[in-house]
Amino acid sequence: MENVDVIALNSPEEFEAAAPDIEYLIALLPPRGLWEKAPNLKLIQIISTGVDSLLPAPDLSDDVKISNARGIHGTQMAEFALYFMLEFAKNGPRIRRQHKEHEFTMFNPVNLSGSTLGIIGLGAIGEALAERAKALGMRVIATQRTPKPNPHVEKVYPSEQTAKLVEQADYLVLVAPLTDETRGLFDADMIARMKPNAVMVNLSRGGIVDETAIAKALTEGAIKGAAIDVFEQEPLPSDHPLWGVPNTIITPHMAAADDAYIANITKIFAENITRINSGQPLINEVDRYRGY
Incomplete structure (x- = not known):
């Protein structure tokens, strides 16, 4: 300059x-x-x-x-979301545990193909993820403040119909901005609408998800898992309860980095x-x- x-x-x-x-x-x-x-x-x-x-x-x-x-974040954040989904679909923790324990036992992972991906916030990042997920054979649905047709998305819901999307999703990826409308969007009631086999991936902002409610759902086995890259307080304190919650992947707000x-x-x-x-x-x- x-x-x-x-x-x-x-x-x-x-x-x-x-x-x-x-x-x-x-x-x-x-x-x-x-x-x-x-x-x-x-x-x-x-x-x-x-x-x-x-x-x-x-x-x-x-x-x-x-x-x-x-x-500028589309590629890396879409790849991070897919990595998180594959971790749960292919049971990465079990693979690593068996390797560590020298255990040679076959098990049946699941495929992303044929499952439903719900994207909260169909902006540039959401569009990049939708394109890649559809290429893997996933059914893709999304929310957008002002819905517009997208070639990679089967159905785009207005933001006020988020619950309809949540009830269908096997994988729920949050990439919406934190605004007055999205703050606290995923409270206990919204999380309770998730399917028992559903996985939440939060790449947006910690303020969108009630951390106490998601921890409770995971601890009680109400949902399959969660991958969380963003938190209400960052850095996440070393004694924060989320560190000990089962079926959770925690990363240090790095999904956008490359x-x-x-x-x-x-x-x-x-x-x-x-x-x-x-x-x-x-x-x-x-x-x-x-x-x-």
């Missing part, structure tokens, strides 16, 4: 000191409550798809544009700086009132 001075800020205090000169900001966890200190700010580039780390921001001027990383991540989001940021100074529409501009 020519004619742009780049500085690294490692704390809210450092941001506050530099704020009067900042025009463009790229961040994962932007500082809250300090936006009035940055009168020259034009652009905030969030390096994740979700912008709940920034919004709501009542003290942020409406003149400041916001962009996210939508579109070796090209920083390069890809930096390209979007640089292009958006050019666009904002030439009056062009941004890549991935966020509607701050919708939250995505």
Whole structure:
């Protein structure tokens, strides 16, 4: 980026000191409550798809544009979701246990083909997953705030009909943004609608799922399993009850990561700086009132 001075800020205090000169900001966890200190700010580039780390921001001027990383996570997050589903379908824990114990006993895993995948949030990530899941022979259904036909999805439900999808899904993958509408969506009542053989995969945000309710369902055997990459509190404390819940895979909010991540989001940021100074529409501009 020519004619742009780049500085690294490692704390809210450092941001506050530099704020009067900042025009463009790229961040994962932007500082809250300090936006009035940055009168020259034009652009905030969030390096994740979700912008709940920034919004709501009542003290942020409406003149400041916001962009996210939508579109750069599709491949890696779809692959992570498929990996989690295959772990449960092929009983990865048993395979590893038998290897460790030198036990040569055959058993019958199940196929993803012919099973039903329910995707909560048919955005770029959901579409990437739907395409790959259909190629494996899965029946794919999804929810979307404003339903649109998709060649890889049999049925797209409006968000208010999430329960209809949940009741059908063998695998339930959450890739919706955290908004006022999705916060707490998967409470005890919604989780109770899941099939006894169903698996939940949460790659969205911890606030969408009631962690106490999902832990209870898993402990009681009400559902088959869960793979959880995101949590209400991160890092997940070492003494958190979820660590001890059976039939659970826990990963450290890494499903979106890959070796090209920083390069890809930096390209979007640089292009958006050019666009904002030439009056062009941004890549991935966020509607701050919708939250995505």
